[in-house]
Amino acid sequence: MRLVVVGNGMAGSRLVSEVRARDPHMRIAVFGAEPCRPYNRVLLSNVLAGSSRPEQVRLVDASWYEAHDVEAVLGATVTGIDREGGHVVTACGRREPYDLLVLATGSDAIVPPIPGVERAIPFRTLGDCERIVAAAGHARRAVVVGGGLLGVEAARGLAGRGLPVTLLHLAGHLMERQLDVEAGEVLGETLAGLGVEIRTGVSAEAVLEDGVRLAGGELVEGDLVVLACGVRPVTWPAERAGLRVRRGVVVDDELRTDDPSIFAIGECAEHDGTVYGLVAPAWEQAAVAADVIAGGKARYRGSRLVTRLKARSVELAAMGETQLGEEHAEVVRFSHRARGTYRKLVIRDGRLVGAILLGESDVVGTLTQLYDRGGPVPGDRAGLLFPGSSATPVADSPTLMPDAAKVCQCNNVTKGQIRACWEAGARDVAAVTAATRATTGCGTCRDAVEGIVDWLCEQEGVSV
Template structure:
């Protein structure tokens, strides 16, 4: 059987590795529109901030494909799908037949239709990142348009390089999809203290040589303009092939489209009315599709989203229904604006349905587990927000975490799986990552993994 995958980004490359791990014989061809290695798009902000090099973002070395008998075609975009003969056709004239096809086309940066927008640089791909960094070397001030997750990471990264930055956002507070107004205000004040000038509730009307012209005539000064205005799913290929498309390519619980021989996963897919823009759902969908493709019976039931901001000196985690008020749920909150701290729990029917943790907090792990597993919330609400105040003694080591505790959200890795692979011989974080993929998504679980591995090694008197 011949499997063809369109898209070799974070969803497509994971699908290929998941399929190959289950079936060593299936013929696999994967097409990637970008040149070179597939890479971890989530960590682009680390490159922009100077915390990582481009080569550190690779998901697979090119040698992996040869070793695993996968044909990877880079820099070759698929132009159309012939469903009658079951073949894809590329822009450079190649025809590739398939028995099963997976669309992992991802999404593209949304670029507003305003005068002069061609002067700005979108922040979406590794090439975009390279262009921004080269431009920053000769710029006196940057303007970032968009105060969502990516825009904040871009603004903080550039500010960390010593470049003055103005961040423009249409909504009245930052990250309005994940945060309530007070959390957005505290986040803005934190970023201001780190050298980012925040302007919310403003409309960008034009990009000019010396900045961004706002509605009302004011100019946001800057000779480097970066766009982080959101993304939209790449669905044109599917729509032209006659597949059902709404916001994304519509799929069922097996990740199949309305053509049983065609699947869709990741940011281009719409499941049960939801289009997810985070890596963890894409990888969960890839695992389900790979299982179905190789004869399994897995089903995708949707994802519980945990958003982590990866910006130096800013700690933020948001999950679930953060916008609910006291009228609709039990809301527990603590705010200390002078310290950049905001913590909020949203509880309904005795279960944690949402949370915001802004500022350094040791409650993130516990609350993420409660949210992910849907378990009952303990009666001591203050103890959840401030674990050090809880009556129960704090565990002296990470090994005392329950085995079922999820350590890596992106890859669904539990503490028990980390312990098991340590016992099988993985004596450092690199070994655990190779065996479980923990730390290879957004990277925010690295400290927790290091703690577990370090404690286990200490008990045995060996070096991690």
């Protein structure tokens, strides 16, 4: 059986490792358009901020492919799929036969069609990130266009390097897809306190040598302009091959396209009308597709999304239906703008269907578990937001957290799995990470994993 994977990013590389874990003999070739080994795109904001080096966000060691008998063709764009002949064609003319094909082509950065946009740098790939860091070294002021998740992370990272930053956003408040109006405003106030000037409700009309011209003629000064205007699924290889495409490449519960020998996963795939833009669904899809490819009967039923902002001095988690108001759901809300704190629970039919937690909070783990499981919400609603004020237990504490509690959302790792690998000899975070992949997604669970490992060591009197 010959498996070809088109795309060697976070989805494609995970699919390859999942298939190899299930089938040691299948012939596997993976084609990556980028010339480098796969890396954790989620952690690029850390590279931009200077808290991580590029080599620290790599997902695969250089020797992994040879050790696992996988052919990796890097810097090779697949330009065509011959479904009748059963092979793919690269830009350099290579023709690779397949029995099964997986499309993991991801997304491209959206570049607005405005004059001078070539002067700006998109924030999407590791190469983009390295260009931004190099330019920041001699820039006097930066402008970030786009106030979604990536734009906020980029602005905070550049401000952390000492650059004055202006963040421009078309919508009326930041991260409007994940946050309601007040949460977006509180986030903007928090960023302003960290050195980022926020301009919402504005449209970039042109990129000039000395900044960005807004609609209406105003010039926002900056000699470094970064684009974070969203992403668009890369679907053209599938479209050229005649596969069914809407917003993404349409797949069923086995992640198959309308051609049963071709699968699609990650940001390029559309399942049940949804295109997911986060890493956890991509990795869940990779596991399901790998099971099916290896002869199993797994099914993908969709993912529950939890968005975490990874910016120094800014704590934010958002999940589910955050935009609902009192007319459609029970809403529990607390706001303390002077402290940069905003907490909101959205409850419907006695279950948590959405939440926003902005500012330092010790209840993220508890609420994430409630949302992820869809279990009933305790009657003491206020106790969920302020656990110290009631008898409501805090599941973030290792001693109170049940073994079924999910610690790493990106990789579906529970406390029980961490306990099991600790009992098998994994006595530090690095060993737990190697055994379970916990902490390798967005990285926000690292403190929780460390706390569980430390607690287990204390219980057994083990010194590390």
